[in-house]
Amino acid sequence: MIIENLTVRFGSFTAVDDITLEVPSGSIVGLVGESGSGKSSVARAVSGLVPHTGTITGASRVQMVFQDPYASLDPRMRVGASIAEGSGKEAVEHLLSLVSLPPEVAQRYPRELSGGMRQRVAIARALGAQPDLLVADEITSALDVSVQGSVLNLVRRLRDELGLSMLFISHNLAVVRYVSDVVAVLHHGRIVELGPTEEVVGAPAHDYTRSLLEAVPRLGRSTT
Template sequence: MIIKNLSVRFGGFTAVDDVTLEIPAGGIVGLVGESGSGKSTLARAVTGLVPYTGEIVGADPRRIQMVFQDPYASLDPRMTVGASVAEGLRVPRAARRAEVERLLSLVSLPASLAGRYPRELSGGQRQRVAVARALGARPDLLIADEITSALDVSVQGAVLNLIRSLREELRLSMLFISHNLAVVRYVSDTVAVMHRGALVETGPTEQLVASPTADYTRSLLAAVPRLRPTAP
């Protein structure tokens, strides 16, 4: 899929400025930048939640799914886990229970959680339910928007490992958004750096981390000391 010359404007303010970005089949592109850089606005444009100019080539908009930052806010508290996951399924009604159980298993949750409500789950479990629900639509592209930032540090690693395993098992194409370059580096094949609505640098993850060309990328690296390249 290619995001081509995409811009988002709110009145006289340009939130996303002429962004072109390729997300290869089966690959994870990490989009990183500080809060307010335009990352989430770009994600909402790609999913059709805000108007934009430009093109999205190679993906059916109906087959793009998004997982949001706050799993509690994105799940209907009045619906059970099973009902939430089943909501977007494209399978016969008689097959829904088995499909819900399969999806919960994909995100390492027991089928017994299907009858529970979001308030009865931990934050990590709720985020896994949100991922399962998105996978139920069999997306061509999954957008993960800051999906670990609302979780406890102890839970973040497990969710990131889940993302990596899902990519390997399902060959998912994914746009993974975070302000944390360490998180992006862990899950992504390619990193795109966004600043003030524009992409300032894009490249293979390890190459970009080792030899950034943009001053803004260097500043992000400097904020995460353990990602600094070591001297030979």
């Protein structure tokens, strides 16, 4: 997928300002920035949920996984029925297995699942549409720290097993580093740094990127 000159405006406010970004097939591109940087506006524009200018090519089927898995699932529908909406009943068990959930989860309601399980269901539901691109918008930030790692490992496995292309959005540079091949740093609606993950993290060229790195908790460093 190629995003060219993408701009998103809400009235007189410019949330995303003329960005260009490529998500190569089979790769994960991380988009990182603080709250208010324009990350979610990019996600929604790419997914066709907000008006924008510019062009988005190379991905005719885009699916988005949202931050809050409970809000993205119909609480009145069993998990199997929800997944089947985009894939058909015959694919439900396979999709659950892709996200490491047992078949019996299909008979449960979202309220009966943990946050991590709900997020896995949301990912399975998105995969059922066989997307060219999966947009993951802060998909671990609402989860317990103990659960985040397993979901991130799932993301990496899906990339490796399915050749999945993904735009992975987070405020946490450590999370983005763990799953992404390329990192784009967004600040005030503009990309201020872009490159292979280890290059951006190992030798950041922009002050804003360095500030994001400083915000990553480190063992032995006081947070008070």
